[in-house]
Amino acid sequence: MSDHKNTGFTTSILHSDRQKSIEHGSLHKPIHTSVAFGYKDARELAAVFQGKQPGYRYGRQGNPTVSALEDKITRMEGAYGTICFATGMAAIGAIFQGLLRQGDHVVSSSFLFGNTNSLWQTVNAQGVAVSFADATDVRQIEAALTPATRIVFVETIANPRTQVADLKRIGRLCHDRGILYVVDNTMTSPYLFQAKSVGAGLVVNALTKSICGHGNALGGSLSDTGLFDWTGFPNIAENYKRFAPIQWGMAQVRAKALRDFGAALGPEAAHHIALGAETLALRLERACASALAISRMLEADPRVAAVHYPGLPSHPQHTLATELFRHYGSLFSFELAAGIDCFDYLNRLKLGIPASNLGDTRTLVIPVAHTIFFEMGAERRAGMGIADSLIRVSVGIEDTADLVEDFRQALEV
Missing domain, CATH: 3.40.640.10 (Type I PLP-dependent aspartate aminotransferase-like (Major domain))
Incomplete structure (x- = not known):
């Protein structure tokens, strides 16, 4: 053999x-x-x-x-x-x-x-x-x-x-x-x-x-x-x-x-x-491409206050990430503009599923400060730069165009 x-x-x-x-x-x-x-x-x-x-x-x-x-x-x-x-x-x-x-x-x-x-x-x-x-x-x-x-x-x-x-x-x-x-x-x-x-x-x-x-x-x-x-x-x-x-x-x-x-x-x-x-590489190729596309769309929308994704040139470590990694990952987070409730936004998503895992074939979303980082308290969250409106997104393998449209339509109030 x-x-x-x-x-x-x-x-x-x-x-x-x-x-x-x-x-x-x-x-x-x-x-x-x-x-x-x-x-x-x-x-x-x-x-x-x-x-x-x-x-x-x-x-x-x-x-x-x-x-x-x-x-x-x-x-x-x-x-x-x-x-x-x-x-x-x-x-x-x-x-x-x-x-x-x-x-x-x-x-x-x-x-x-x-x-x-x-x-x-x-x-x-x-x-x-x-x-x-x-x-x-x-x-x-x-x-x-x-x-x-x-x-x-x-x-x-x-x-x-x-x-x-x-x-x-x-x-x-x-x-x-x-x-x-x-x-x-x-x-x-x-x-x-x-x-x-x-x-x-x-x-x-x-x-x-x-x-x-x-x-x-x-x-x-x-x-x-x-x-x-x-x-x-x-x-x-x-x-x-x-x-x-x-x-x-x-x-x-x-x-x-x-x-x-x-x-x-x-x-x-x-x-x-x-x-x-066995399908790790195949899944990540799709998920990383979709994460970049969604991040770009959200960053360009005035209803979004900030997008955190190493694939964006605005990210503080974008150059470093480009040197180190094959792609920029399948996870990003973003903050909504003042006046847009993060829970209402999440509830308007049709494809993104509110759940705490990441790296799944399905796209998963979660309001960070209110769930997985709630226990550490407001002071520690502030020190880590975690805003109350921060939403974490683990991008799955759905079709990229469908995901971009889903995250866009959920911004419509």
Whole structure:
């Protein structure tokens, strides 16, 4: 069977399952629902548990269907290895659970997904200090570093205001200081951007979003690009140093965060995500084109106060986004002019569906300040530039002309 390392993005994903032995000639890795794996030789079972040979121990720590998905994500990210989790938030939580200790320090972008912001607040209360800085400016990140800083965490494009992090310069800073650089690639996906290209050591993907793409499975992943030197990371337990240094981080996360904490991805969800991933590039080509078309229409309309989308020349990081990403993403947000009620506007949409997910085949809309960012309070929202009228739009794969017309007609009062 030929290797597909040098083929295109979609070709590689489509044929990745068949790069390893697959049961009965199936084109997709079958769904393995067993939570236990038996061995004819008890010594072989012991060797698997001791890490002396590959194999499966228990469903919480690994499963053939999940492993096949992990291989897909590894290929997408050009990474060394990947661990999948039950959700994207579980993947982010695994960083804290598996790699950080009391007294450590994290520098995080201040422009964050609401639940990630909430998680860092929890982490801060449990003895790992977290500082927030404007990731659009590497100088702000540098100023926040301390001798105890173990991780710098950023999102590629912020949700929902679409600020673009200074990814390359932050990557160089982390490399020079020996700090683990973690990039959440959810908003771009591996099709639009490979975080390895800017020096990320670990890459987060909320698989629920664009990679799955059909709103029918939860999942998350953490990929090790192979770029970070784990020998300089002080929190690796001696037990995991029996492996080659490039394996230390993944070995400890798989044990301390996946095995011990238990946020395992189920095989049925893994199968849904793996099938959805096959059309990632095709879906994003349509969705990104539509997001740009709708954004341009809204920006030109006086009934719209502001549009936030990296594809617009008016966006503060438009040039940076053009340099970094294949396209500008399928998500944008906008603010209505004074006097236009955001709820009334949303109710006039015929295609946009009020819902909290993103990266779906369907276009989803949500009033941000009143829903997903309501809990953080008005002061924190103001600091993140989230206006009360802000509407987030996750563009789907509907026909572009239909979407442009729908967002236009809803402006008619």
